[in-house]
Amino acid sequence: MNAATANGGNIIEVHGVSKSYGGVQANTDISINVPYGKITGLIGPNGSGKTTLFNSIVGYHPIDEGSIQFEGREISKLRVPQIARLGMLRTFQQTRIYSKMSCMDNMQISVSQRNRPMTDMFKARDKGAIVERAEQLLEFVGLYQKRLLISGDLSFGQQKLLEFAMALMNEPKVLLLDEPTAGINPTLINGLIDRLKRANEEFGVTLFVIEHNMRVIMNLAEQISCLAHGEMLATGTPDELQNDQRVIDAYLGAH
Amino acid sequence: MLDNIQVLIVAPVFAVDLLLQGLFIGAIFALAAYGLALVWGVMNVKNLCQGDFVIMGGYIAFTMSWFDIHPIIALPVAFVLMFAFGWIVYLLIIKRVVDRDMFTSLLATFGLSLLIQQVLQLIFGPEVQTTDAGFDSIVLADSMIILPWARIISLILASVLALGIIVFMKYSRMGRAIRATAQDPRAARVLGVDTNLVYAFTYALNAAICGAAGVLVAMIWVIQPYYGIVHSIRAFVIVTAAGLGNLPGVIAAGFGLGIAEKYADFVFGAEFAVAAVVSMLIIVLVYRQLQLYRLRQVVR
Amino acid sequence: MNKTAHDGKIFAGLIAFGILGPLLFPDYTLQIALMWLMILMASTWDIMGGQAGYNSLGNIFFFGIGMYVSAIAQIGMVYDVAAYTSAFGAIVVEFTDTQYFTGLVLGIILAGIGASALSILFGVTVFGLRGPYFAIGTLGVALAAGELISGWGYVGGGGGISMPVYPGEAGASSKTFYALFFVLAISALGVIRWLLGTQFGLALNAIRDDEDKAEAMGIHTLRYKLIGWSIAAFFMGMAGAIFGNMIGFIEPLEVAFPTTTFGIFMVAMALLGGKGTLWGPVLGAILFHVVKELTWTYLLGWQWVALGLIIVVNIVYFQQGLLGWARDKWPEAFGLKVDTDAGAAAREAAE
Numbered sequence: 001m002n003a004a005t006a007n008g009g010n011i012i013e014v015h016g017v018s019k020s021y022g023g024v025q026a027n028t029d030i031s032i033n034v035p036y037g038k039i040t041g042l043i044g045p046n047g048s049g050k051t052t053l054f055n056s057i058v059g060y061h062p063i064d065e066g067s068i069q070f071e072g073r074e075i076s077k078l079r080v081p082q083i084a085r086l087g088m089l090r091t092f093q094q095t096r097i098y099s100k101m102s103c104m105d106n107m108q109i110s111v112s113q114r115n116r117p118m119t120d121m122f123k124a125r126d127k128g129a130i131v132e133r134a135e136q137l138l139e140f141v142g143l144y145q146k147r148l149l150i151s152g153d154l155s156f157g158q159q160k161l162l163e164f165a166m167a168l169m170n171e172p173k174v175l176l177l178d179e180p181t182a183g184i185n186p187t188l189i190n191g192l193i194d195r196l197k198r199a200n201e202e203f204g205v206t207l208f209v210i211e212h213n214m215r216v217i218m219n220l221a222e223q224i225s226c227l228a229h230g231e232m233l234a235t236g237t238p239d240e241l242q243n244d245q246r247v248i249d250a251y252l253g254a255h
Numbered sequence: 256m257l258d259n260i261q262v263l264i265v266a267p268v269f270a271v272d273l274l275l276q277g278l279f280i281g282a283i284f285a286l287a288a289y290g291l292a293l294v295w296g297v298m299n300v301k302n303l304c305q306g307d308f309v310i311m312g313g314y315i316a317f318t319m320s321w322f323d324i325h326p327i328i329a330l331p332v333a334f335v336l337m338f339a340f341g342w343i344v345y346l347l348i349i350k351r352v353v354d355r356d357m358f359t360s361l362l363a364t365f366g367l368s369l370l371i372q373q374v375l376q377l378i379f380g381p382e383v384q385t386t387d388a389g390f391d392s393i394v395l396a397d398s399m400i401i402l403p404w405a406r407i408i409s410l411i412l413a414s415v416l417a418l419g420i421i422v423f424m425k426y427s428r429m430g431r432a433i434r435a436t437a438q439d440p441r442a443a444r445v446l447g448v449d450t451n452l453v454y455a456f457t458y459a460l461n462a463a464i465c466g467a468a469g470v471l472v473a474m475i476w477v478i479q480p481y482y483g484i485v486h487s488i489r490a491f492v493i494v495t496a497a498g499l500g501n502l503p504g505v506i507a508a509g510f511g512l513g514i515a516e517k518y519a520d521f522v523f524g525a526e527f528a529v530a531a532v533v534s535m536l537i538i539v540l541v542y543r544q545l546q547l548y549r550l551r552q553v554v555r
Numbered sequence: 556m557n558k559t560a561h562d563g564k565i566f567a568g569l570i571a572f573g574i575l576g577p578l579l580f581p582d583y584t585l586q587i588a589l590m591w592l593m594i595l596m597a598s599t600w601d602i603m604g605g606q607a608g609y610n611s612l613g614n615i616f617f618f619g620i621g622m623y624v625s626a627i628a629q630i631g632m633v634y635d636v637a638a639y640t641s642a643f644g645a646i647v648v649e650f651t652d653t654q655y656f657t658g659l660v661l662g663i664i665l666a667g668i669g670a671s672a673l674s675i676l677f678g679v680t681v682f683g684l685r686g687p688y689f690a691i692g693t694l695g696v697a698l699a700a701g702e703l704i705s706g707w708g709y710v711g712g713g714g715g716i717s718m719p720v721y722p723g724e725a726g727a728s729s730k731t732f733y734a735l736f737f738v739l740a741i742s743a744l745g746v747i748r749w750l751l752g753t754q755f756g757l758a759l760n761a762i763r764d765d766e767d768k769a770e771a772m773g774i775h776t777l778r779y780k781l782i783g784w785s786i787a788a789f790f791m792g793m794a795g796a797i798f799g800n801m802i803g804f805i806e807p808l809e810v811a812f813p814t815t816t817f818g819i820f821m822v823a824m825a826l827l828g829g830k831g832t833l834w835g836p837v838l839g840a841i842l843f844h845v846v847k848e849l850t851w852t853y854l855l856g857w858q859w860v861a862l863g864l865i866i867v868v869n870i871v872y873f874q875q876g877l878l879g880w881a882r883d884k885w886p887e888a889f890g891l892k893v894d895t896d897a898g899a900a901a902r903e904a905a906e
Binding site for chain 2: 610612680681683684685686687688690691692695696698699702703705706712713815816819822823826856857859860862863864866867870871872874
C-alpha cells in the first residue's frame with residue numbers, strides 16, 4: 001500500500017479542533033490538512049493560535065474537541081514522545097538544544113527512536129554510521145567546523161540551524177517548524193529557505209511551517225492556511241492568500 | 256489497628272476529641288506553611304529549614320520559661336529574634352542562592368537545617384521538651400473531652416497573627432512591594448522597588464512567623480532538636496496540596512493535615528506518627544502527578 | 556584515545572591505593588573501607604544527580620533497603636526472623652562457616668536485586684516530579700522508609716537486628732569487608748565509566764539539559780531514568796548489605812536510613828568534587844571523608860556542626876565543585892573545544 005494515498009494524500013488531518021486556556025478560546029473548530037511530501041504554511045497575526053495548534057498536534061496538551069490524525073491514526077490522546085516516535089517532530093520558537101553538550105553529541109542523541117531496539121542504548125557513542133550521518137547533516141546546515149563546540153556557545157542563528165539538523169537526524173516523516181527564521185540574521189535567511197526546500201526534496205520530509213515573514217512563506221509553501229482569533233480564516237495557494245481581502249484585513253488589524 | 260477504628264465508631268466522642276486536637280495543631284501548621292508559601296511564591300526558594308525555624312522559636316520560649324517568662328510574652332520576643340535571624344540567614348546564604356537553580360536553594364537550606372539541628376542539640380540536648388503555660392482545662396462530656404485553655408489561647412494567638420500578616424500584606428507599603436515582586440520582579444524593579452530588600456524582608460518575615468508558630472508548638476505540644484524536618488515536611492504537604500498564593504487553601508489544608516495526623520496517630524499508633532506525615536507528602540505528590548498526567552503535564 | 560588512557564591511569568592509581576593502603580596502614584583499614592563506601596555513594600548518586608539532573612535527596616533509601624534485605628535473607632536462612640527479633644538479642648544464632656559465607660554472598664546479591672526492584676517502583680512514583688518536587692519526594696520516601704521500618708516488628712522495629720557474627724578472629728573480618736567495599740566501589744566506577752561512553756550516557760545528559768526537548772525528540776525518558784536509577788540502587792543496595800554485616804547491628808533511623816546525615820553527605824560530596832563528571836564525586840568523597848574524620852578527631856561534639864557548615868559553604872560559595880572549577884579554567888585539558896571563531900558569533904549576536 002502506498003502511504004501517500006492511504007489517507008487521501010494527507011499525512012496530518014486536523015478536524016474541528018478546539019482548545020481553550022482558562023476561559024480564553026485559543027483555537028475554535030480548526031480543520032486543516034497537511035499533504036504528503038509538500039511544504040504547508042501556517043500564518044496569522046500574533047495571538048491567533050498558531051503555536052497552540054502546533055502544541056495540540058504534537059501532544060503538549062489535551063484538546064477540548066475534534067480529532068487529529070497522523071497517517072490515518074488518531075493521535076489526539078497520545079503523548080509527546082509517542083507522537084515523536086511515530087515520525088512527527090517539531091522545533092521550538094525558542095530554540096531548544098542540549099546546551100551543555102557538544103554539537104556532535106546533540107546530533108548523536110537525536111537519532112531516530114522509531115523501532116530502535118532497547119539494547120542500542122548500550123552501544124558505544126562516537127562510533128559507526130551515526131557519526132557519519134551526524135557529520136553529513138552538520139555539513140548540510142553549515143556547522144561542520146563547529147561540531148566539537150559546546151552547543152550553548154553557538155550564536156542564536158547557529159543554534160537554530162543545529163536544532164534543524166537534529167530534527168533531520170531523527171528522520172521524521174513530517175517536521176513542524178515554529179518560526180524557523182525568527183531572530184535569524186536576514187542575510188542568512190535565503191540560505192535557510194534553500195535548506196528547508198532541499199530537506200523537503202532530498203530527504204522527503206513533509207514540512208508544516210509557522211512563519212511570520214511573508215516573503216519567506218510565500219517563497220516556501222505550496223499551500224498556506226491563515227488563522228485569526230483562533231479560527232481558520234482561509235486556505236489556498238500563496239497567490240490566492242496574497243489577494244484574499246480577509247487575510248489582508250487580519251494582518252492590517254481590521255476586525 | 257482495627258480495634259482503634261472500632262473505638263472511634265463506638266465512642267464518637269473520641270472522634271470529636273481528636274478532631275479538636277487536630278484543629279488546634281493544624282492552625283499552627285498552617286502558619287508555618289503560609290510562611291513557606293510566602294518565600295516560595297515571592298523569591299522561589301524552597302525553604303527546607305522551615306521546620307527548624309519553628310523549633311528554634313520553640314526553644315526561645317523554652318529558654319524564657321527558665322526565667323519564668325510566660326509563653327505569651329515569649330511569642331513577640333521569638334517573632335523579633337527570628338526576624339533578625341532570618342535577615343542574617345538571608346544575607347549570608349539565601350541572597351547567594353536565590354538566583355540559582357532551585358535545587359541549590361533547596362540543598363543550601365537543607366544544609367542549614369542540619370546545622371541548626373546540631374547546634375540546638377548541643378545547647379539543649381536531645382530530650383523532648385515542652386513549656387508549661389499554666390492554664391486550666393475545660394472538661395466536657397463527662398471528662399471524655401478535655402479542652403486545655405492553652406490550646407484555645409494558642410488558636411486565638413495564631414488567628415491574631417495570621418490576621419495581622421494579612422492586613423500587613425494588604426495595606427502596608429512593604430506588603431504591597433512584596434506582592435508586586437511576587438508577580439513580576441523585573442517590573443517591580445523598574446517601578447523602583449528594591450527587590451533585594453523585599454527578599455530580605457520576606458525571608459525574615461517567614462522566619463518570624465515560624466518562630467511565633469514554634470512558641471505555640473512548645474506551648475501546646477513538644478519540641479526536640481530533630482523534630483524540625485517533620486515540620487518542614489508538613490509545610491510542604493500543605494503548600495503542595497493548596498497551591499501557592501491560595502491563603503484559604505493553606506488554612507484548610509493546615510487544619511486537614513492536623514486532623515488527619517491526629518486520626519492516623521490514633522488508628523496506627525504513635526510509632527507511625529512521623530511515617531504518617533511523610534506518607535501524606537508522598538500521597539499529595541502522587542495525587543498532583545495523576546492530576547497533571549491527564550493534562551499531559553508533569554509536576555514542576 | 557587520550558581520554559581512555561587518562562581514565563586508565565586514574566583507575567590504576569585507585570586500585571594500587573586500594574591494595575597498598577590497608578597493607579601500609581593496617582590501623583586505618585576501617586577508615587579506608589568507609590572511604591570506598593563514600594566514593595560509591597557519591598559516584599552512584601551522580602548517575603542521576605549529575606548526569607541526568609535528577610537531584611535525589613533519598614538515595615540512602617536503597618542503602619537501607621539493601622541492609623534489611625540482606626539481614627532478612629541471612630538470618631532467615633537458618634532461623635525464623637520474627638522469633639529472632641522478638642527475643643531482642645537473647646537468641647544467638649550459631650552459623651557454621653559455610654552457612655555464614657553463603658548467607659553473606661546471597662544476602663549481598665539479593666540486596667542489590669531487591670534495591671533495584673524497589674527503585675523501579677519508587678521511580679515510577681517519583682519520576683513524574685521535576686526539580687525541587689523530585690528532591691522533596693525522594694527525601695520523603697527515604698524518611699518514610701526509616702519510620703515505617705521502625706514500626707515493623709518483624710524486623711525488630713526501632714530496636715534493630717543483630718547481624719550474624721563473623722566467624723574467625725576480628726582482624727580477618729575487617730579485611731574481608733574492606734575487600735568487599737573496595738571491589739564494589741571499583742566495579743561501580745567501571746560500570747559508570749562504561750555507561751558514560753554509551754548512547755545511554757548521552758541520553759542522561761540530554762535529559763539533564765532539556766527533558767522536554769528529549770521527549771519531543773521521542774526519547775524514552777522514563778526508561779532511561781529507571782535504568783540509571785536502578786543501576787545506582789543496585790550498587791547502593793549491595794553497599795548497604797556489606798555495611799550492615801560489617802558493623803554487626805542494624806537499626807532503621809541512624810544506621811540504615813540516615814537520611815539527614817549520609818543521605819545529604821553523598822550529595823555534598825558529589826557537589827564538592829564537581830557533579831556530572833566521572834572523577835568529581837570520587838575526589839569529593841575522598842576529601843569529604845578526610846575532613847569528616849579530622850573533625851571527628853579534633854572537634855569532638857561539634858563535628859556535625861562543622862560538617863553542616865562545610866556543606867552550606869560548599870553549596871553556597873563553591874557550587875561548581877573542584878573539577879567543575881578546573882574545567883572552566885582549563886577547558887582544553889578536559890577535551891572541550893573553545894570557539895576559535897568567537898568573534899563571528901559575537902558579531903552575529905550583536906546584529
